[in-house]
Amino acid sequence: MKQYRWLAYPYAVWMIIFIVVPLMLVLFFSVTAKAPDGSIVLTLENFKKFWEPMYINVLIRSVLLAVYSTVICLVLGYPLALILAGRDFKRKNILVMLAVIPMWMNFLLRTYSWMTLLEKNGTINAFFGTLERLAATYLNMELTLPRVNILYTETAVILGMVYNFLPFMILPIYSVVSKLDRSLIEAAQDLGGNNLVVFKRVIFPLSLPGVLSGITMVFMPAVTTFVISRLLGGAQFMLIGNLIERQFLFSNDWGFGSALSIIMLLLILLSMGFMSRYEKENSGGGLW
Amino acid sequence: MNNEIILRLVNISKAFDGTKALDNINLYIRRNEFVTLLGPSGCGKTTTLRIIGGFEEADEGDLLFEGQRINDLPAYKRKVNTVFQRYALFPHMNVFENIAFGLKIKKMDKRVIEEKVNNMLRLVNLEGFSKRSVDSLSGGQQQRVAIARALVNEPEVLLLDEPLGALDLKLRKEMQLELKKIQKSLGITFIYVTHDQEEALTMSDTIVVMNNGRIQQIGTPQDIYNEPKNAFVADFIGESNIIDGTMNEDYKVTFLGRQFDCVDKGFMPNEPVDVVVRPEDIKVRPQSEGMLVGKVISVTFKGVHYEMKIEGLNGAGYVLTVHSTLMAEEGSVVGLSIDPFDIHIMKKGLKA
Amino acid sequence: MRFLRRSYVFLVFLFLYAPIIILIVYSFNASKSRGHWTGFTLQWYRELFKDRQIMNSLYNTIAIALLASLIATIVGTAASIGIFNMKRVKREIMLNINYIPVLNPDIVTGISLMLLFSSIKLPLGFTSLLLAHVTFNIPYVVLSVMPKLKQMNKHLYEAALDLGATPFYAFKKVILPEIMPGVITGFLLALTLSFDDFVISFFTTGNGVSNLSITVESLARRGISPKLNALSTIMFVSVLLLLIIVNIRTSKDENERRPKNEKSYQGNVFVSPSSHDI
Numbered sequence: 001m002k003q004y005r006w007l008a009y010p011y012a013v014w015m016i017i018f019i020v021v022p023l024m025l026v027l028f029f030s031v032t033a034k035a036p037d038g039s040i041v042l043t044l045e046n047f048k049k050f051w052e053p054m055y056i057n058v059l060i061r062s063v064l065l066a067v068y069s070t071v072i073c074l075v076l077g078y079p080l081a082l083i084l085a086g087r088d089f090k091r092k093n094i095l096v097m098l099a100v101i102p103m104w105m106n107f108l109l110r111t112y113s114w115m116t117l118l119e120k121n122g123t124i125n126a127f128f129g130t131l132e133r134l135a136a137t138y139l140n141m142e143l144t145l146p147r148v149n150i151l152y153t154e155t156a157v158i159l160g161m162v163y164n165f166l167p168f169m170i171l172p173i174y175s176v177v178s179k180l181d182r183s184l185i186e187a188a189q190d191l192g193g194n195n196l197v198v199f200k201r202v203i204f205p206l207s208l209p210g211v212l213s214g215i216t217m218v219f220m221p222a223v224t225t226f227v228i229s230r231l232l233g234g235a236q237f238m239l240i241g242n243l244i245e246r247q248f249l250f251s252n253d254w255g256f257g258s259a260l261s262i263i264m265l266l267l268i269l270l271s272m273g274f275m276s277r278y279e280k281e282n283s284g285g286g287l288w
Numbered sequence: 289m290n291n292e293i294i295l296r297l298v299n300i301s302k303a304f305d306g307t308k309a310l311d312n313i314n315l316y317i318r319r320n321e322f323v324t325l326l327g328p329s330g331c332g333k334t335t336t337l338r339i340i341g342g343f344e345e346a347d348e349g350d351l352l353f354e355g356q357r358i359n360d361l362p363a364y365k366r367k368v369n370t371v372f373q374r375y376a377l378f379p380h381m382n383v384f385e386n387i388a389f390g391l392k393i394k395k396m397d398k399r400v401i402e403e404k405v406n407n408m409l410r411l412v413n414l415e416g417f418s419k420r421s422v423d424s425l426s427g428g429q430q431q432r433v434a435i436a437r438a439l440v441n442e443p444e445v446l447l448l449d450e451p452l453g454a455l456d457l458k459l460r461k462e463m464q465l466e467l468k469k470i471q472k473s474l475g476i477t478f479i480y481v482t483h484d485q486e487e488a489l490t491m492s493d494t495i496v497v498m499n500n501g502r503i504q505q506i507g508t509p510q511d512i513y514n515e516p517k518n519a520f521v522a523d524f525i526g527e528s529n530i531i532d533g534t535m536n537e538d539y540k541v542t543f544l545g546r547q548f549d550c551v552d553k554g555f556m557p558n559e560p561v562d563v564v565v566r567p568e569d570i571k572v573r574p575q576s577e578g579m580l581v582g583k584v585i586s587v588t589f590k591g592v593h594y595e596m597k598i599e600g601l602n603g604a605g606y607v608l609t610v611h612s613t614l615m616a617e618e619g620s621v622v623g624l625s626i627d628p629f630d631i632h633i634m635k636k637g638l639k640a
Numbered sequence: 641m642r643f644l645r646r647s648y649v650f651l652v653f654l655f656l657y658a659p660i661i662i663l664i665v666y667s668f669n670a671s672k673s674r675g676h677w678t679g680f681t682l683q684w685y686r687e688l689f690k691d692r693q694i695m696n697s698l699y700n701t702i703a704i705a706l707l708a709s710l711i712a713t714i715v716g717t718a719a720s721i722g723i724f725n726m727k728r729v730k731r732e733i734m735l736n737i738n739y740i741p742v743l744n745p746d747i748v749t750g751i752s753l754m755l756l757f758s759s760i761k762l763p764l765g766f767t768s769l770l771l772a773h774v775t776f777n778i779p780y781v782v783l784s785v786m787p788k789l790k791q792m793n794k795h796l797y798e799a800a801l802d803l804g805a806t807p808f809y810a811f812k813k814v815i816l817p818e819i820m821p822g823v824i825t826g827f828l829l830a831l832t833l834s835f836d837d838f839v840i841s842f843f844t845t846g847n848g849v850s851n852l853s854i855t856v857e858s859l860a861r862r863g864i865s866p867k868l869n870a871l872s873t874i875m876f877v878s879v880l881l882l883l884i885i886v887n888i889r890t891s892k893d894e895n896e897r898r899p900k901n902e903k904s905y906q907g908n909v910f911v912s913p914s915s916h917d918i
Contacts, residue, residue, distance in 0.1 A: 378813075
């Protein structure tokens with residue numbers, strides 16, 4: 001089949017034009033600046049600018065929010081994946097599919113749905129209001145329920161991230177755990193392990209590859225998102241993604257925007273390298 | 289078998305990424321001959337087959353088909369068909385479509401195709417399987433489809449690349465006989481690649497033993513078994529005891545501390561040689577009647593015979609493998625004798 | 641315990657579905673306010689279809705998605721076959737570059753393409769959007785087709801030649817049918833990615849050309865709109881139907897011919913397209 005090698009050449013050309021060159025451009029813009037006389041000079045100004053507390057704080061906030069959401073996803077998703085992989089349900093495939101379907105709806109509409117829920121006059125508050133009125137009319141009781149007022153706060157952003165990325169945590173863990181050899185668990189029981197021991201010594205260590213790829217798959221999009229913060233965070237909760245967007249669409253500071261992109265890229269590469277050190281060998285926990 | 293030569297390989301060499309896979313191969317194959325290329329993996333046998341099939345190009349040398357050079361003829365124009373190692377049946381086609389593939393390309397009439405395919409199915413004992421998907425067949429059945437798919441094109445030469453490698457022992461034996469029968473009845477030249485010496489001995493008219501990209505010996509199964517040309521062939525074909533020895537003079541050889549009569553000559557006086565003795569050619573005798581004395585280290589029952597490891601007591605610690613229908617007690621001391629014509633002398637350094 | 645486990649599953653699924661269900665319910669609510677149910681209406685659906693902006697962006701989305709995934713499938717499938725047959729070093733290089741758009745944060749891909757288009761003075765609009773979508777789609781096609789090529793018995797092609805097929809005939813009759821499931825998966829993946837993309841489109845379009853995601857975003861930023869509820873309902877129901885159809889089809893295929901010695905194909909049509917749409 002060697003004579004088919006040429007079939008890759010059109011794509012090779014495409015990759016150079018649309019993948020390699022654009023990244024080079026980002027790099028180029030990040031380390032250059034226009035001098036007053038119009039000439040282009042090499043500079044690290046753009047990266048230096050990032051060290052101002054205002055910008056560093058944005059990075060810290062982005063990482064923190066992503067870490068929070070990842071932890072919440074793990075805490076929520078791990079038990080769910082275990083239960084789904086266990087013997088409680090007969091039609092597991094359907095349940096797993098159900099966990100995935102929301103992901104197929106447009107991401108923006110999914111995020112938008114939380115706006116309608118969390119709004120001051122939103123569904124949740126309206127629901128509480130209805131409960132109060134029902135209590136007053138039928139039970140003759142004065143009920144005062146709290147009102148949620150979290151839209152355009154960090155909490156809303158985290159909530160949006162968890163909602164959008166939870167399936168990315170559930171799936172890899174599920175796919176690893178459901179492929180676990182049942183006889184391993186039985187062997188552990190046979191050797192006298194109680195449920196806790198079996199979990200601690202067998203299931204958990206073996207599920208780690210899935211956990212790791214779940215963490216990667218939640219953390220990466222969470223740290224780079226700029227849509228969730230735009231819709232649910234309002235203007236004040238700027239994440240690094242929003243900062244980048246701002247440089248290109250408002251401030252027109254392409255150099256700083258490019259530098260921020262490079263920093264984001266490094267952040268992603270770093271965390272991926274960090275994860276893969278623990279992954280040792282990818283045991284197929286990913287979605288791919 | 290007639291004597292017309294159908295295929296000739298002249299000085300064929302081939303390297304992959306700088307490593308020589310074939311080194312100056314010269315070979316001719318007669319019409320209707322069953323030729324087996326035999327050797328360990330990596331010896332070049334499959335590469336040779338692929339060059340004949342047209343899937344690899346030789347770096348040097350000529351490939352002649354009926355006297356014509358066909359080095360540059362693409363695979364699909366050669367009058368040669370192949371049965372691939374793991375069958376390579378087209379999974380998206382059923383049995384009939386697989387077998388008819390080549391005929392459809394030749395744009396044959398539908399009825400002719402049907403007839404030919406059905407004949408083939410009968411030949412390989414798969415009547416009634418034509419609508420089955422190939423995935424639903426057992427290994428042996430897939431094998432038969434692969435053979436039928438190749439044979440239906442009426443090739444001059446059929447190439448078979450370890451075709452029985454994936455089958456279990458019993459099925460293999462059956463298929464060996466069946467293949468031989470098909471080859472005889474159709475009168476087609478078979479070039480068969482295998483690493484199984486027993487298979488080669490059972491089926492072939494001619495065996496080509498290869499190692500490290502070179503031909504070690506060409507001959508009939510009897511020749512190869514009885515008169516191995518070097519220690520490699522002796523060791524690879526059947527089990528052998530290969531012992532260091534010294535050729536004292538013509539017909540006299542010393543090994544294991546004793547001089548034996550033999551039937552070889554033409555060596556220098558006191559030339560060091562390899563002495564090859566088949567395990568079944570060593571006879572176990574009472575201690576007093578033996579030419580050698582040895583201690584039985586282990587005895588294993590092999591079904592037809594016992595395999596014994598016997599350490600020669602007057603040699604330099606050689607352990608001989610002996611096959612015998614008589615059993616000796618483990619730990620006992622026995623006598624061993626070897627007939628002169630069972631002692632094969634080989635020049636040193638031909639181990640290849 | 642079993643009850644606890646089941647309730648837990650129920651709660652998580654409630655969390656996943658409640659927002660969607662509420663959107664669906666309110667899309668039929670006569671009142672614009674979310675607090676109260678004031679009667680059933682199809683008014684929002686009528687308004688949705690009358691909305692020029694939304695309909696235009698829907699048209700753009702479909703056109704871009706179809707064109708981009710078609711181009712990506714052709715280029716990507718050809719590329720996979722080429723890459724598969726390359727020597728190791730070249731193959732690794734190609735595959736690694738192919739991975740860049742998959743791993744790269746979308747925002748970086750988006751701005752890098754924007755920089756490219758502005759450097760070559762290509763006005764942002766339909767063309768730039770299409771080029772961007774093709775670029776992020778091809779890698780997924782390659783990643784879907786590659787495993788099929790690897791699974792394929794490497795002698796199949798030779799077997800076809802051996803039986804007299806020309807290289808082109810062998811390609812058409814043997815290789816293509818073998819990798820077809822991967823090609824289709826790749827196409828569907830490209831289609832959904834393209835349909836859903838916001839971030840990359842956001843940076844690579846202009847001159848009033850916008851796709852559905854961009855329109856939704858701009859409407860949502862202006863506040864709640866019952867039209868968006870109606871749109872969500874339609875999108876959710878169509879996705880659901882599509883998934884059910886595809887699921888029935890693939891499970892049928894699976895039962896019809898499941899290669900032995902091969903891990904069962906995990907219906908990856910269902911597994912969403914990684915985190916690309918964020």
